[in-house]
Every structure is written in structure tokens, then in C-alpha cells.
Amino acid sequence: MTQTARPGGRPILMPDEVARVRAPLERSATLPPAAYVDPRVYDVEVDTVFARDWVCVARAEQVPGPGDYVCVDVPGQPIVVARGRDGVLRAFSRICLHRAMPVAEGAGNAGRFVCPYHHWTYELDGTLRSAPMMAGAEGFEPARCRLPALRLEVWQGFVFVNRDPEAAALAPRLAGLEALIRPYRFDGLAVAATTEFDSPWNWKILVENFMEAYHHIGIHGTTFEPVYPARDSSVPDNGGEPWTFLRMPGRAGTEDAAPALFPDLEGAERRQLVAANVYPTLLFAASAAGAFWYQLEPRGHDAMRLRIHVLLPAAVAGAMSEDDRHGAIELVRGIHLEDVPANEGPWRGLHGSMTGQGRLSPYEKAIWQLNQLWLDRVEARLL
Numbered sequence: 001m002t003q004t005a006r007p008g009g010r011p012i013l014m015p016d017e018v019a020r021v022r023a024p025l026e027r028s029a030t031l032p033p034a035a036y037v038d039p040r041v042y043d044v045e046v047d048t049v050f051a052r053d054w055v056c057v058a059r060a061e062q063v064p065g066p067g068d069y070v071c072v073d074v075p076g077q078p079i080v081v082a083r084g085r086d087g088v089l090r091a092f093s094r095i096c097l098h099r100a101m102p103v104a105e106g107a108g109n110a111g112r113f114v115c116p117y118h119h120w121t122y123e124l125d126g127t128l129r130s131a132p133m134m135a136g137a138e139g140f141e142p143a144r145c146r147l148p149a150l151r152l153e154v155w156q157g158f159v160f161v162n163r164d165p166e167a168a169a170l171a172p173r174l175a176g177l178e179a180l181i182r183p184y185r186f187d188g189l190a191v192a193a194t195t196e197f198d199s200p201w202n203w204k205i206l207v208e209n210f211m212e213a214y215h216h217i218g219i220h221g222t223t224f225e226p227v228y229p230a231r232d233s234s235v236p237d238n239g240g241e242p243w244t245f246l247r248m249p250g251r252a253g254t255e256d257a258a259p260a261l262f263p264d265l266e267g268a269e270r271r272q273l274v275a276a277n278v279y280p281t282l283l284f285a286a287s288a289a290g291a292f293w294y295q296l297e298p299r300g301h302d303a304m305r306l307r308i309h310v311l312l313p314a315a316v317a318g319a320m321s322e323d324d325r326h327g328a329i330e331l332v333r334g335i336h337l338e339d340v341p342a343n344e345g346p347w348r349g350l351h352g353s354m355t356g357q358g359r360l361s362p363y364e365k366a367i368w369q370l371n372q373l374w375l376d377r378v379e380a381r382l383l
């Protein structure tokens with residue numbers, strides 16, 4: 001195993017730091033600052049977490065028909081997710097086999113992908129169809145060339161890719177989470193509206209903030225705390241599987257006002273807010289009023305692109321007016337903007353030379369779970 005050492009031989013993580021993270025929740029501490037601010041840690045994550053875990057890249061309903069595609073930058077590899085003429089959804093590298101030009105950007109519908117540089121042309125399944133003026137290139141056979149494929153799985157409408165051909169299938173590992181979110185019928189939801197933020201901080205800071213309600217007493221003291229008190233929140237065991245779940249019961253009396261978007265919600269479920277993470281970067285939340293999806297694309301140890309999508313039952317999303325969409329976006333923007341200081345502040349703080357590991361509250365059980373998942377993947381490379 002390659003060791004990633006600091007100059008002078010000091011490893012990036014010290015054994016005592018790891019031991020504090022590995023301790024049972026009641027005695028455990030946060031990840032050390034280097035986990036967030038050291039660019040070498042991100043390089044290791046690209047080789048481990050993002051190379052071997054299932055990374056969420058899209059919703060299936062964003063690419064509904066033949067030729068529909070969406071480009072995503074998975075850390076370590078720009079890819080395209082495209083639906084073929086046969087209706088099959090595939091994911092492959094979108095980097096031209098000639099001289100490394102991306103053959104597609106953004107999203108849209110295409111009959112084929114034509115590289116803008118020298119017009120090498122690829123089918124929707126990634127095979128090279130033609131390469132102009134290559135007749136004199138000895139032994140070059142376009143028919144034998146194809147853009148490298150990633151594995152792809154759709155779970156609850158979310159499209160995941162995995163660069164590891166040996167990775168275990170995702171859905172069986174998410175059975176526990178699937179049972180917890182069943183009433184929201186994520187399979188039948190569709191993106192109703194989207195807003196985007198550039199977020200100049202480490203991706204793990206946002207994931208941790210999303211997965212604890214302890215901060216309702218501080219950051220959301222007048223907004224979430226009166227409705228979803230921190231003290232009532234709870235996190236079930238995940239058995240070490242790659243997901244975390246946060247239940248935030250709502251105060252009694254709010255359920256009658258809730259619209260009937262999810263008829264399977266019963267009793268107190270109708271006033272709860274739930275949040276979930278599929279490790280590493282899928283985040284979503286749901287209540288009786290609808291759902292939202294935080295689509296994270298890490299761009300380095302110090303940056304990510306965040307797109308927040310409102311998810312509603314497809315028929316409801318399709319019938320929304322522009323005003324409805326605008327209102328939905330304003331709501332999720334408001335929530336996120338309230339959380340921005342809870343990301344920016346720790347990001348600045350983690351750079352302090354006197355900053356160390358902090359103790360976790362039992363209400364931060366999901367962060368403890370996330371930290372175990374993270375160490376499982378990177379520990380051997382950082383010690």
C-alpha cells in the first residue's frame with residue numbers, strides 16, 4: 001500500500017487522531033483538520049472514495065428518451081450519462097480517444113457525439129463510429145475503439161456510476177435506507193426546479209452539516225428549531241453500510257396543513273422532515289410538502305459545485321407554473337443561504353494552526369457514521 005507522507009516523514013493522519021475518530025460515539029471526536037484542508041487527502045479520496053464507491057450523478061428522469069445525455073465531472077473523471085437508441089442508460093468517459101478533448105458538455109439530446117476538435121464521432125454507447133483522415137494510421141481500427149465505460153445503477157430514480165468493475169451492487173446495500181424513505185416514493189419524483197451555487201469549501205463540511213439537526217438550535221434558531229427541535233432528532237444504525245439517515249420529528253399540530261403529496265405517510269410521519277446521504281455525495285431531504293436533492297460535484301479539496309433540485313411527484317412537477325417554480329427555488333435557496341455560514345465558518349476555522357479535533361454530540365451520530373465510512377476507505381493511505 002502506498003504511504004502518503006508529509007515532508008519529514010509525518011503521516012497525514014496520526015494514529016491517535018484516528019483512534020479518536022474510531023472511538024464509540026460517546027467518546028469520539030471529529031476528523032482532524034487535515035482531512036478537509038490538505039489537498040493530498042483529496043487526491044487520496046479521488047483514488048479511493050470516488051474511484052470505488054457509487055457516486056450519484058443524475059436523476060433518471062433527466063435523461064428520459066433515446067439520445068438524452070447529461071455531462072458530469074465525477075472527481076477523477078469527466079463522464080457523460082447517455083440513453084442509447086435501445087433505451088439503455090450508460091455512463092462512459094467523455095474524453096476523446098484522440099487527443100483528450102471532451103466530446104460533450106452540459107446536457108441535451110444528440111444522435112451521436114462529435115468531438116469538436118477533429119470530428120471523431122461516437123455512438124450513444126461510446127463506440128467510435130468514424131475518425132476522418134486516419135486512413136494512413138497503421139493498425140488503427142475505429143470499430144475496436146470505445147470510450148471507457150463505468151458501471152451504472154439506478155436506485156429510487158437516482159443514477160449512480162462506479163469506476164470500479166469489482167464493486168458490489170449498490171441496491172442491496174441500501175435496503176435499510178430504502179425502507180426508511182419508502183413513503184416518499186422517490187422513484188416517481190421529478191426535478192421541478194433547480195438552483196446552483198459555487199461552494200468554496202471541502203465537500204465533507206456540507207455533507208456533515210446536512211446530516212445533523214443539532215445546529216437547528218444555533219444556525220436555524222428561529223426557522224427550523226421551532227418546527228423541528230434538535231433534541232427530537234434521531235439517527236438509526238446503518239450497519240456500516242454506505243448511507244446515513246436523520247429523522248427530524250415535527251411539532252404536533254403542523255400535519256393538518258400538509259398537502260397530500262405522499263399518501264403513504266402516516267400519523268406523525270406527516271409532520272417529520274427526513275434527511276439522507278448515500279455515501280459519499282448524494283444528499284436528499286423530504287417532508288410531506290416535497291423533497292429536495294443536493295447534487296454535489298467536488299472540484300478539489302477546497303471547492304465544489306452544488307446544485308439544489310426541488311423534487312416533486314412527476315405529475316405535480318409537470319403542472320407547476322413559473323411562479324410555483326420560483327417560489328420553490330426561493331424556499332430552498334433560503335434554507336441553503338442560512339446554512340452557508342455553517343460551511344464557510346468551519347472552512348476558515350479548519351485552517352487555523354491551533355485548530356484540532358472537536359468532541360461530537362450524541363446528536364451527531366450521522367457524522368460519526370460518515371467518519372467511519374471515510375476512514376474505512378482512506379485510513380490505510382493516510383496513516
Ligand code: FES
Nearest residue numbers: 096098099115118
Ligand atoms: S481530440 Fe477529439 S477528434 Fe481530435
Ligand SMILES: [Fe+2]
Nearest residue numbers: 209219220339
Ligand atoms: Fe442547516
